[in-house]
Amino acid sequence: MGNYVLALAAQKAGAKAMFGYPITPASEILETWVKLSEKDASLKYLQTEDEMAAGFSTIGACLAGVPSFTATAGPGNILMQDAFAMAEALRIPTVAMIIQRGGLSTSTVIYSQEEVRLTCFGGNGEGFRIVYSTSSPQELFDYTLKAFKVAWEYRFPTFILADGYQGKMKAKVDLGTRKPQIKASPILKQGVNLRNCYNLEEEIGAVITDYFADYDKVREKIEEYETYRLKGAKVALMAHGIVAAACKPAVDKLRKKGLKVGLFRPITLRPFPTHKAAHSLEKIKKIIVLESALGQLSELFKVEYHGFNTPLIEINKPAVGFTPEEIINIVLKHYD
């Protein structure tokens, strides 16, 4: 299942420690890692007393220069923002797998896309984070490998944003033969004194400005998106994660009917694919945004694509999934 794939991917990526606190639908990631560590003594783990401890011990291990990760969902994601805010402030390359469950609050245990805003901007800062929204079990594997590499390369906290369906889904996954590509070395070493507390407004203002410059400089290298049958399309569906997966068979069927429909799927939600992606939407007459939240994806798009005049139709189903059939009907209703 997806959660098993995530743990396996972390091992393949070169991660050496996981700190976790059980929560549905993410618990199998920790359980799998514990099993892996029984076979491989170089893998460490700790079931912590709460999600704050999981987040902060991940930070501790990263400070020692050892690629480490955690995984959580929903209310656990809220508690871990304490640690992620510090990781953001001190440029600590934590990797976290967020297996979205329902929101608000405790909610349901299996699915929503309600943790987009929290995962992208959960701290009292500017969202200097990297967030990959995966869409299939294979991508859980591929983007976990990438997440560790990118986190240590650019030193921003990095997230795999999936959901309970992806976590529990079964499918064949190609584990490949790639070797770990992380370049990790100790962060807290001789001569290093770090703080995230400042005396003057100007001091912290300068830190944030520097981080923004760093983020802005590399964002184009990080940004990722996927287009599916978008060439020659009049209407573009926009969706991320598993909703994007449901869009693909819908697009195929609509194309068969002769409708010019394609899919634009942001893969990185932070940084949102802007610079490279804009051209693929230039000739589109109408964009239909579909998401299992109340505008969390379209909000990201509207901020980044300010001044983009293509009509936008927002189909929001907060905490509720989409079927391809439903998507076909939505397109038929809004096509003209």
Add this chain to the structure above:
Amino acid sequence: MTEPRFPKVYKTESKPHMFCPGCGHPIVLKMLGEAIDDLRIAKKTIFLVDIGCSLLAWDFYDLPTTQTHHGRTVPVAVGFKMVDPKKVVIAYVGDGGGYAIGLQHTITSCLRNNPITTIVVNNTLYAMTGGQMAPTTTEGEITTTTPSGKREKVSQTIQGPELLAQVAQPEAYLARGSTNKPLVLKQYLKKALEAQMKGHYSFVEALSACPLNWRTDAKETIKRMDELDQAFTLGEIKK
């Protein structure tokens, strides 16, 4: 006149330090510095500080040091130590971080016998934020959130090392010292670091003064410290 002698592990560029006049932190830090010097472990020691007055020590020593978040220094120490077990990892926190917002980490790290050293500086209130009640505030003590004096009927005073003795493994080291008796405190700190190096959990509470928030002059501060030495049990705490 001879120059005052400071521990070798001090970072000279950051002196004079940033603590208030009369504060007990510099006494604890000096004793810890001497303990690190005596044990010759500066090259393998990692120093982690909390939010609160402890954060003023973020560049106190010539040691790899980071400040964390309030109450979260212990889990950072646990994570670091787990992947780099040859290091000596110290979590330096206040009584708010150790006994209120981070109490679950204090208890659980002891329960698991994590080989780290936690030092809790107990000045019986929240100093950095202006003198509010802490779990360590004593009977009748006036703070900004107990303006008529704290009543133990409302909340008992926490006894940290005694509480930990209930869950500690036999080899763990627990002690309470006082800045009133710095050389004894230093012995406790040394033993705590040695316990960690033998692979065990260690914990030292240090009773400390905060004249600024206690609103005490030198004479009153000394009197109050003597009272604290009576209100809390000094010594090594056995299971």
